[in-house]
Amino acid sequence: DQQVKQNSPSLSVQEGRISILNCDYTNSMFDYFLWYKKYPAEGPTFLISISSIKDKNEDGRFTVFLNKSAKHLSLHIVPSQPGDSAVYFCAASGASYDKVIFGPGTSLSVIP
Amino acid sequence: DGGITQSPKYLFRKEGQNVTLSCEQNLNHDAMYWYRQDPGQGLRLIYYSQIVNDFQKGDIAEGYSVSREKKESFPLTVTSAQKNPTAFYLCASSKQGAGIAGDNEQFFGPGTRLTVL
Numbered sequence: 001d002q003q004v005k006q007n008s009p010s011l012s013v014q015e016g017r018i019s020i021l022n023c024d025y026t027n028s029m030f031d032y033f034l035w036y037k038k039y040p041a042e043g044p045t046f047l048i049s050i051s052s053i054k055d056k057n058e059d060g061r062f063t064v065f066l067n068k069s070a071k072h073l074s075l076h077i078v079p080s081q082p083g084d085s086a087v088y089f090c091a092a093s094g095a096s097y098d099k100v101i102f103g104p105g106t107s108l109s110v111i112p
Numbered sequence: 113d114g115g116i117t118q119s120p121k122y123l124f125r126k127e128g129q130n131v132t133l134s135c136e137q138n139l140n141h142d143a144m145y146w147y148r149q150d151p152g153q154g155l156r157l158i159y160y161s162q163i164v165n166d167f168q169k170g171d172i173a174e175g176y177s178v179s180r181e182k183k184e185s186f187p188l189t190v191t192s193a194q195k196n197p198t199a200f201y202l203c204a205s206s207k208q209g210a211g212i213a214g215d216n217e218q219f220f221g222p223g224t225r226l227t228v229l
Contacts (some may be wrong), residue, residue, distance in 0.1 A: 105153075105154050
């Protein structure tokens with residue numbers, strides 16, 4: 001029973017365009033969401049997070065949007081660069097949880 | 113400089129043998145975690161520890177064991193009871209347990225790829 005879903009296993013985007021990665025969650029008790037980026041044979045690195053009291057958080061080229069009513073969040077990368085090619089994991093947590101729940105990941109390919 | 117290290121990077125084991133994966137952090141983090149990643153899958157939690165001398169089972173703890181005798185160390189033993197141990201293992205740490213939201217992201221090590229021959 002996946003509590004955090006990333007329904008697109010892969011995504012290809014042209015360099016310079018926008019990449020939109022989507023994530024859905026089922027548990028309304030989640031109140032903190034994170035995105036991680038992972039290159040092959042390396043550990044994930046933290047990218048950006050958002051608390052449920054916000055609907056948007058921006059950090060440079062990366063913006064995360066949260067729609068609580070739809071239990072949906074998305075990561076926007078603008079403009080996309082070839083170095084952004086990686087697997088992106090959506091993760092969720094909350095005050096009631098002592099662990100983070102990760103989604104299955106979306107593999108992003110940015111084509112030069 | 114601070115970080116989280118895992119050793120070895122590649123590990124080969126014969127079927128039926130126990131093997132221990134090392135994880136060390138010098139970030140002064142209270143919480144540490146072990147995840148397993150299989151091809152095409154996300155991260156699955158094996159064990160986690162929120163404080164020294166305490167740890168809890170994650171979603172797939174069967175066939176694994178851990179210890180947390182020191183704050184900076186959280187070794188994972190893959191026992192012969194683990195049916196399918198070949199995978200990429202990731203260790204992570206965070207300032208506090210994940211139940212505390214905000215500024216509490218997990219920092220990951222580089223991973224250990226375990227192959228059972």
